[in-house]
Amino acid sequence: MAHINLPEELPGIRGPMAFRPETAKSLNELAEALLRSENSLTRGERELIATYVSSLNDCFFCQNAHGGLAQHYLQCDMAFIDNVKKDYQSTSISEKLKSLLAIAASVQKGGKNVTPSQIEKAKSLGASDREIHDTVLIAAAFCMFNRYVDGLATWAPQDRQIYIDRGPRRAEEGYINFDLYK
DSSP states (O other), rough: OOOOOOOOOOOTTHHHHHHHHHHHHHHHHHHHHHHHHOSSSOOHHHHHHHHHHHHHTHHHHHHHHHHHHHHHHHHHHHHHHHHHHHHOOOOOOOOHHHHHHHHHHHHOOGGGGHHHHHHHHHHHTTTTTTHHHHHHHHHHHHHHHHHHHHHHHHOSSHHHHHHHHHHHHHHHHTSSSTTOOO
């Protein structure tokens, strides 16, 4: 049960967003810019960064909602997403993305945990300044989103297939134009 009176039918971040639509607009615009705008990182890679940070924060709703989107964009199965969350170093993602996930993990612990050697490694593997910037901002934003969801004790469907099934529709709708009640 949520800590405050949220719409009971809306899981995860959707309940708090319906509760405060005036703040939801800005949060959704941030998510849209970070995860869907033109970028040299694919939407799948950016959703994977969000998923990974959410798993580090143990936010069930966000890691599965964004994992469903990452799965859709990357055309993989949930076992692959789970393997990335568990040990991305041993998965078949690019070395550049691995270096960006390392940076994201450091941001999740605290911004000052990002090291010059992590940045140098990412750059040596082809990461641009914008990709590093966006990785840091995605990680920081998802720490906020995760804490928003879990800090209000929102509920989340435990059937992970729901998130997988919703991935294609969420990908089509984006973050600005989706209906909170669907």
